[in-house]
Every structure is written in C-alpha cells, then in structure tokens.
Amino acid sequence: MxxxxxxxxxxxxxxxxxxxxxxxxxxxxxxxxxxxxxxxxxxxxxxxxxxxxFRDPQRITPVDDRLVVSPADGIVSAVGPAVPPRELGLGSTEMTRISVFMNVFSCHVNRSPVRGRITTIEHRAGKFLNAELDKASVENERNGLVIDSPHGKVAAVQVAGLVARRIVCWTEAGNDIGVGERFGLIRFGSRVDVYLPEGATPKVALGQTSVAGETIIAEFGAHAVSPLVRIS
CATH class of the missing domain: 1.20.5 (Single alpha-helices involved in coiled-coils or other helix-helix interfaces)
Known part of the structure; x- marks a missing residue:
C-alpha cells in the first residue's frame, strides 16, 4: 500500500x-x-x-439473499417476537424483531438489512424516551421502511431516543435498495428495529456488538440454526 x-x-x-x-x-x-x-x-x-x-465509513457487506445484516452500529438490545408498528400495514401478528441500540459514540448512518423494493415509508410523531427501553418501539417518534425482499416483507424502523430529535431518511417508497445500502441516520443516540417474516432465524444474542452493513443478524432457510452463545 x-x-x-x-x-x-x-x-x-x-x-x-x-x-x-x-x-x-x-x-x-x-x-x-x-x-x-x-x-x-x-x-x-x-x-x-x-x-x-457523523463519520460514514465504508463497509463490506456479504451478498447473499439468505442473510440479513445489521442496519446500525451498536448493541443488540432485543431479540424476540413483537407486533410491528401499525402504520406499516404488516398486520397484528408477531414477527421476529431484532433491535440495535446506538449510543452517542456509535456511527449513526443506517443501512438496509436486505435488498428489495421499498413499498412503504411511514413517519410517526411520538415521545423521546430512552431508546434502550422496550416501550420506545411503541411510544417514541419513529420512521419505518417496509422492504419487499426475496423472502417476504422486512421492516426497518428508525426509533428516536432520549437525545435524538431528528430522524433523517434519504430514500423514497418505490425505490429499489441494496443490502447494506445507506438509507438514513438518526442524530445523537437512538435505535433501529428490524422486523422479519417467518423463516428468519436470529444469528445474534442480546448484548452483542453489531456493525451496520457487515454483521449478520439473521438468516433465512430451514438449515439455519440459532447460534450458541458463550460469555467470556
């Protein structure tokens, strides 16, 4: 070099x-x-x-439609079933939700977890509770994208936090988006929730550090198994 x-x-x-x-x-x-x-x-x-x-580093994203990558840098704060936001039109059935919490030292550029066509973008005003709280997904201001991926509809929801007061989204409904492609950011602390359809197996654990566009957070396919977790 x-x-x-x-x-x-x-x-x-x-x-x-x-x-x-x-x-x-x-x-x-x-x-x-x-x-x-x-x-x-x-x-x-x-x-x-x-x-x-406001740093925006380059990332190397695995290109495989079976894989779901992290939409944000930060700590995995939730993994489990949850009903997606009503305004996204995904129904009232629980989906697999994986949440990544960003603190004020995290890179805040958000990236698409999958590839596909954006069918819906909905913004909802709300509170500014601590984004680490589970109820922040329901009560806080948020902006949600629904992506029609090869494995079904996947939602990525930007959730404002205690300090974050501005959600920025750079894309529009009807656009195609690539996995790992930048779609927005949230200023000064927040989280991103990913809602996955049936067939997705989480590949991360609570407390794990993830890197936007690089860390694999879930995988589609019957062969996918949940990872074993070792704390050391």
Missing amino acids: SLADTIKNAFVPINREGYPFIAAFAGVTIVLGIFSTHLFWIGLILTAWCAYF
Missing part, C-alpha cells in the same frame, strides 16, 4: 448531514477561544466528537 493510500485510509469520510453541526461547533469554539483558552480546548474536543459522530 502506498503512502497516499495509507493517509487516505486514516481519515474516515464524514456524512454531509454533519457539515452544518460541525461548522456550528467550530464557530462556537472560535468565539469561546476569544474569552478563554480552557473553553477553547473544551470546544475543540466537542467539535472533534461531532465530526466523529
């Missing part, structure tokens, strides 16, 4: 959604620096954190 490639790889791309926030942090830092050196350094640290928050 050349020196130029090494330098290039050392810098993670910043998503353009973060530019106004980074600029605002930097502007405030400069003003603070006029009055206090200590405040300047505090502002500089916060500006660096803001840039880190």
